[in-house]
Amino acid sequence: MMPRTGEIQTAITNHIGTIEFYHPKGNSLPGPMLRDLAESITEMGEKSYVHVIILQSRGDGAFCAGASFDELMAIESYEEGKYFFMGFASVLNAMRQCPNLIIVRVQGKTVGGGVGIASAGDYTLAHTSAAVKLSELALGIGPFVVGPAVERKLGTSAFSALAVDAGSWNDAEWARENGLFANIFKTREQLDKEVNALARQLSGYSPDAMRELKKMLWKGTDDWDQLLEERAAISGRLVLSDFTRDFIRDFRNSS
Template sequence: MPDNGEITTNIENNIGTIEFYHPKGNSLPGKMLRDLADTITQMGKNPDAYAIVLKSRGDGAFCAGASFDELIAIDNYQEGKHFFMGFALVLNAMRQCPKLTIVRVQGKTVGGGVGIASAGDYTIAHESAAIKLSELALGIGPFVVGPAVERKVGTSAFSTLSVDASSWNSAEWARENGLFSKVCENHFDLDEKVESLAKQLAGYSPDAMKELKKVLWKGTENWDELLEERAEISGRLVLSDFTKNFIEEFKSK
């Protein structure tokens, strides 16, 4: 398995599968974020894929969020904005993709990973899939992923996740608040539920699903500008001594 991570794709029976992998908890460095956004966009244009499954590799964490190694190396505003724009590009690619997207979440997910789970049109999770928005603890705040998370769970639950940045919230909490559509007791059931729904969607009218996607995402037409503005906020805050010190202390544990 490559040290820098990889993204793989497959189309079978009109189901397009996108899988990302990184050895550090399926975290997402800047280049992988842009590659993932491009991959989602291209899969959305492929006429052979009627529906999309987005997943990460392994049975551990679904996504550890931003790469700490990359965050601590940022030393100017433009680099900071560029990095956080990676998450904006992924979320906007998921939003603009004309295909319905199932997100499979098999384990804990943090920060940007919660954003990706929230941007799924239907998200199915394992019972171990606890979630946390840890950005405020880093001195940043969940600004880029915020619109995607708040759209799914509402302002009250988003506030709970954002303010209590050190606590995990269970998969069942995420289901009760609308982020997860289903929670499965084991990985066999998780795969079965994902495959079953994907097969259903692959048999539906692509035109009808495209129109439904527009309805589901109504009101997000300004996200290109909004998420760029949020990336600018994060890009500025990531330069603070607070953030640098937090990451150094975290890595030394």
């Protein structure tokens, strides 16, 4: 098991729940953190006095660097691989099943699983530096687990562009134009102001009405428990390939 060097923090103020994750390596998400994050989202959604949730990462740098390369290299079996990628599946399913609307704050670049989290937000706001990339195909894996969330938000055409051109960044304006971000802001102060203003606004709305809206927004995703497990199995098999091992090794040596 990888050492637990990151953390999840939660807070509740005036019916607004805030969940913040942090990892010193670009807010990457090792397996234990993924499961803690999923559990935090689920627990927050079970509190009747929470009307809306803000999901964010700490700092002014990357929003999320996706999977931990150290942990990917430590995977030694298909079972371990599937278990790791089920961590991302658990976060996406927790966001989907949470009865509260979730605002995602994206303050910087986001890769792979981080794009999945941004896509699973019910309303995602970002800084203009928040470029996005699905790098999984370059690693020899593919964006299989996050794919349903990203395709649902962006549509098949834009998702295909991200998935196939795995080596390129798409800027925040591209993400806004294709529906991933509801809006983008030039300063992080503006971003925080808008995130907090929207959360305050929603905190005063009818919780019952927002729950019904959430159900409507996620209509047609009831099969995701099974679907994302199947996708995690594909990634768990591919992560053991020589191609993926060599790619990560070369990336480490060059960085």
